[in-house]
Amino acid sequence: MMKKLLSTLLFSIGLLATAQVGIKTDTPKAQLDVNGDANFRNKIGIFNATDNTVFQGNNDQLLVSRGEGFAPIWKSLRIPEYEPNKFYLIYNNSFSDKVGVTFTSSEDSTVGFASRGATFTKGKELNSLPGFKKITNLSKTISVFSTQSKAYFQFETVVQADFGAVGSVDTSIDYACGIFVDGKLVNLRQRNLKAITSTHPFLTHTQIGIVDNLAKGDHTVDVACTRLGSYGASGNKLSIGINGYSNINDFIAQSSLKVDVYEVPEVFNTIIN
Known part of the structure; x- marks a missing residue:
């Protein structure tokens, strides 16, 4: 029984690695397509294949896409602080x-x-x-x-x-x-x-x-x-x-x-x- 369960689990992981998976959608548009809210309880990191490190970004940074084929990158969002009635x-x-x-x-x-x-x-x-x-x-x-x-x-x-x-x-x-x-x-x-x-x-x-x-x-x-x-x-x-x-x-x-x-x-x- 344990062997069958292990085989099923390994087979499912293989499908995830090679196919597009959709959550609340029957027609996924990406390897993982989530149609709804997403909640990440821990940190998100970007893997650097050059030195095998994971960078989790700094406080107040956003994860920005660089287009297909490129890893995303952390960016700082700057909103100018203007005082009212000043030039x-x-x-x-x-x-x-x-x-x-x-x-x-x-x-x-x-x-x-x-x-x-x-x-x-x-x-x-x-x-x-x-x-x-x-x-x-x-x-x-x-x-x-x-x-x-x-x-x-x-x-x-x-x-x-x-x-x-x-x-x-x-x-x-x-x-x-x-x-x-x-x-x-x-x-x-x-x-x-x-x-x-x-x-x-x-x-x-x-x-x-x-x-x-x-x-x-x-x-x-x-x-x-x-x-x-x-x-x-x-x-x-x-x-x-x-x-x-x-x-x-x-x-x-x-x-x-x-x-x-x-x-x-x-x-x-x-x-x-």
Whole structure:
């Protein structure tokens, strides 16, 4: 009798090792298919065939599948801890451009010196501002997920003119660069590049713009510049974000845009290592 019972038990184990077994299902989809609740009273371990060890995971870890043919792996589940009504950095990125824009003296803006303050106002449509050219690779799309946000834009470039060497600073060009969100002006800086005692002078241009509480969703960001006016600079070229002459190279002259969006979180996405 004992031999028969032992034979039956060994036969059943052999079936389990070679066939699919279903619990509460007649059509198992895996070697062990449980249709219902499962209760593990002790620990679950992952066998490592390399060193014959069993790793039971650490506290607060989850067992995650890596797909058919691969052993599962323990992962740590991290849920960010946010304090209410505080801003957190949600989006951060930076972009660069070596194409830049150039202006001839015939492209001086039609906006007169006296009317610049009235023309360059917050919210002005880019399409309504004459003479502005976009810096191509700085045009990007960003996403905002909360109604309470602060978006920071830091733009930097190099501006160069093809002035010859002169002893007077009366030769110069006015220019302006603006940061636009959804086609509307949010920040603008005007500057003047003067001739000096050496040829092809250049300067580093930096500006920072801030926008509060953008609507939830996607937004376009553009940087565009214009040549405003010339003083004793008839026929001279202005280059922004591109090296017009060999005293600087395209690495030095390139433009960059850094975007940081801080939000009071409304949506909490879990993150798995």
